[in-house]
Amino acid sequence: MELTEAGPEPPNLMPQDFQTMELEPYAEPLNGALPMEVCWTEVSFVLSRMAACGGNSKNKVTVARHVWDFLTRESPAKLLKLKEENKVKVSIDGETSDFYVLRLSTEGHAPPNGLYLGRKALKALLKETEKELKKVQRQYELAGCMAFSDKNATELLYRGSGIAARGQQARGVPGSSGGAIGGGSSRELRREDPSGEDDQENQCPICLGEIQNIKTLEKCKHSFCEDCITRALQVKKACPMCGRFYGQLVGNQPENGKMLVSKDSSLLLPGYEKYGTIIIQYVFLPGIQGAEHPNPGVRYPGTTRVAYLPDCPEGNKVLALFRKAFDQRLTFTIGTSMTTGRPNVITWNDIHHKTNCSGGPQLFGYPDPTYLARVQEELRAKGIAED
Missing domain, CATH: 3.30.40.10 (Zinc/RING finger domain, C3HC4 (zinc finger))
Structure with missing residues (x-):
């Protein structure tokens, strides 16, 4: 997410467009009320963007990429039958590295409730597909091929x-999984x-x-x-x-960034009230893209990001891993913003950070009991682990 001056809100943004959104594979876009309290100006910016993200979710479904890809490759007949029976079209309206946003539209002489029935049928088919995918995974495990964490x-x-x-x-x-590999x-x-x-x-x-x-x-x-x-x-x-890594994964994060860490014992995160809070601030100055970036020679703007960890033993362990990832240029990359569509900007690079103190996983905040374990798995997949 890029921090820019306030301006007109981009239309039809969905919450799942935000890097740290964690949704079920077939979950609907969320349209709940936003918490009134925020921690920092950067978080205020995030939440103000979210407030404008209502959009029209009645004709949209969010699905994990691997579930949708499996459905279209292995069971295209089921999807075709669904479209014909409900007289709807299903198209990809947006995407992130992990999810697709599917848009349903009616075609021909569709009944008045065609979109509702089509969306309901599509969600059921996605659930069925996810079960099939898990079944295949179990077959591999029984055959002696452990499922990849990736x-x-x-x-x-x-x-x-x-x-x-x-x-x-x-x-x-x-x-x-992308990225330059050395070692x-x-x-x-x-x-x-x-x-x-x-x-x-x-x-x-x-x-x-x-x-x-x-x-x-x-x-x-x-x-x-x-x-x-x-x-x-x-x-x-x-x-x-x-998943044990061999060699070192090196990213293309701009080299002019800084990772600043401070601690606030009076700031308490939901679920970790016994501890203070670790505050991480990533700061990047404007620069020019290098040979490893999408558009060498093109300028990119600076940005500042803030993230939060509990100041507990596990939180400090994740902090050390975040430092490794940053030093290996894996935390950020240069690309197109999923929130604004703006090209040639600094974006997150699939290592989830909590950019809000509260609001739960839907708002990139706490409480989230499994977050510290999940993010360590993400880091391990990139070769970032304890020495």
């Missing part, structure tokens, strides 16, 4: 659904002689076939086909089984 494992789950249905073996690699070496892989291994240990978790030319990752000791793991590590240097 949402990019969806591509492998696609292949898995075909394997489960046909009883065939297929080779595949998990999807890329790592061939010494992190160790050859082994597969002779003497039992059948279960001889099964490659990636292709589900018998391991060919076994290679074992040095840190976590998980074994794969040489070809499978080599290709997997080319797109993401992490173990497909446990």
